Amino acid sequence: MTGFDTASEIAARVRDGSTSATAVVEQHLERIADGDGEIHAFNTVTADLAREQAAAVDEIVAAGGEPGPLAGVPIALKDNMCTRGVPTTCSSRILEGWVPPYDGTLVDTLRRAGAVLVGKTNLDEFAMGSSTENSAFGPTRNPLDTSRVPGGSSGGSSAAVAAGFAALSFGSDTGGSIRQPAALCGVVGVKPTYGRVSRYGLIAFASSLDQIGPFAHSVADAALALQTVCGHDPHDSTSIPEPLPDYAALLGEGVEGLRVGRITDLPEGADPDVDERLEQAFDALRAAGATIVDVAVPAFGYGLTAYYLIAPAEASSNLARYDGVRYGLRVDATNTDAMYMATRAAGFGDEVKRRVLLGTYALSAGYYDAYYGKALKIRRLMAQDFARAYERADVLLTPSSPSVAFPFGSKTADPFAMYLCDTYTIPANLTGDPGMSVPFGTGADDLPVGVQVLAPALGEPVMLQVAAELERAAGGRS
Numbered sequence: 001m002t003g004f005d006t007a008s009e010i011a012a013r014v015r016d017g018s019t020s021a022t023a024v025v026e027q028h029l030e031r032i033a034d035g036d037g038e039i040h041a042f043n044t045v046t047a048d049l050a051r052e053q054a055a056a057v058d059e060i061v062a063a064g065g066e067p068g069p070l071a072g073v074p075i076a077l078k079d080n081m082c083t084r085g086v087p088t089t090c091s092s093r094i095l096e097g098w099v100p101p102y103d104g105t106l107v108d109t110l111r112r113a114g115a116v117l118v119g120k121t122n123l124d125e126f127a128m129g130s131s132t133e134n135s136a137f138g139p140t141r142n143p144l145d146t147s148r149v150p151g152g153s154s155g156g157s158s159a160a161v162a163a164g165f166a167a168l169s170f171g172s173d174t175g176g177s178i179r180q181p182a183a184l185c186g187v188v189g190v191k192p193t194y195g196r197v198s199r200y201g202l203i204a205f206a207s208s209l210d211q212i213g214p215f216a217h218s219v220a221d222a223a224l225a226l227q228t229v230c231g232h233d234p235h236d237s238t239s240i241p242e243p244l245p246d247y248a249a250l251l252g253e254g255v256e257g258l259r260v261g262r263i264t265d266l267p268e269g270a271d272p273d274v275d276e277r278l279e280q281a282f283d284a285l286r287a288a289g290a291t292i293v294d295v296a297v298p299a300f301g302y303g304l305t306a307y308y309l310i311a312p313a314e315a316s317s318n319l320a321r322y323d324g325v326r327y328g329l330r331v332d333a334t335n336t337d338a339m340y341m342a343t344r345a346a347g348f349g350d351e352v353k354r355r356v357l358l359g360t361y362a363l364s365a366g367y368y369d370a371y372y373g374k375a376l377k378i379r380r381l382m383a384q385d386f387a388r389a390y391e392r393a394d395v396l397l398t399p400s401s402p403s404v405a406f407p408f409g410s411k412t413a414d415p416f417a418m419y420l421c422d423t424y425t426i427p428a429n430l431t432g433d434p435g436m437s438v439p440f441g442t443g444a445d446d447l448p449v450g451v452q453v454l455a456p457a458l459g460e461p462v463m464l465q466v467a468a469e470l471e472r473a474a475g476g477r478s
């Protein structure tokens with residue numbers, strides 16, 4: 001429970017004229033001016049653009065026009081989404097100073113929906129990380145405890161909502177980068193089904209896993225956001241051409257008669273406070289009329305290993321384009337090869353280099369079958385295991401993150417410790433199924449715990465339905 005106005009409330013008031021988009025945006029810009037020096041949720045604050053967009057919304061309302069479903073809602077976008085005329089850095093030196101010549105589909109859609117862009121948010125460089133400590137521009141602080149990380153890689157987006165800088169924000173989730181920071185900042189975060197939100201204009205990390213989704217104050221706001229940004233886009237060949245359901249339709253329905261799966265062979269490693277909350281989440285759903293069923297997902301525990309071959313493999317290819325010729329940074333040298341090397345050596349941080357090395361190795365002749373090929377087999381097994389589980393359960397519950405927000409520096413010395421943050425989130429990226437994190441009480445040091453709700457492909461409505469019940473049970477809004 002964040003206590004700030006929800007996007008749904010803001011849009012309703014802007015539409016009926018009881019407030020103006022301009023007043024709303026000024027309130028949010030003031031909070032940013034007061035608080036972001038400490039939090040560092042933003043790489044760029046787009047105050048002028050926000051005021052312009054808010055004024056345009058107010059004009060439409062004044063003229064009796066249709067201002068859109070997100071009329072006057074201040075939004076923040078992860079800084080790996082292309083915004084025309086606004087720097088887009090991926091929190092990397094290699095893209096510092098690059099200004100995209102076009103808007104991504106998401107950006108376009110949000111503007112047409114009446115949303116007001118307040119800024120571009122910090123992330124782990126190229127979305128590689130779980131704490132936002134890998135940003136080349138310094139970490140983001142968790143608004144709930146500034147000695148701790150906000151999670152990552154979309155830590156700036158989760159912090160922006162948790163701090164009341166934006167009523168809604170968007171991140172990308174390749175292995176957990178929406179759900180884990182949502183959990184650590186006490187907000188709702190959704191990774192939709194792969195292909196539901198266009199990736200056109202999202203700077204690629206691992207193209208077969210990347211998916212855009214919202215951070216929100218409430219499950220209802222998340223449903224509103226999905227309703228607005230999901231849908232087919234001819235600019236993205238992996239975009240799903242199915243019509244959209246009504247994402248809010250089941251929010252008030254409760255969970256009577258639903259089958260909620262408990263994964264019996266879930267990898268261990270969650271802290272006791274997190275496990276306890278997960279148990280309470282099952283109890284709450286049982287009390288509300290759901291049936292808890294045991295299911296096995298034997299491949300679950302291999303997800304992390306498969307991901308750390310597939311994601312770096314795709315990243316090593318996607319990041320080949322940063323060569324000093326086409327984008328951002330160039331470090332001059334005596335010949336072209338030396339220029340490439342000097343640019344990439346200076347422009348990429350350690351984690352990005354580690355991923356490029358891992359990925360190049362996994363794809364190299366002689367190792368391709370042993371590593372990359374095997375990882376693809378696990379991916380297939382994972383999909384089969386989940387499909388079988390969803391024959392017996394409508395949704396599955398797991399922790400979103402093994403722990404609450406952790407202190408700065410506590411995992412930076414050991415990349416593997418950081419990778420373990422995504423144990424529970426990665427499988428849904430490998431299968432392409434949707435998953436979300438919903439705040440469910442607090443754990444150690446009174447910090448929020450997130451419960452992950454997983455559903456089969458295109459199962460967002462039932463996933464949101466269950467999340468809404470958990471939100472109600474936790475005393476939040478629905």
Ligand code: GLN
Pocket residue numbers: 127128129130152153172173174175176177178205311422
């Ligand atoms: N933390 C994971 C990684 O470092 C996932 C990142 C993401 O989802 N973008 O790769």
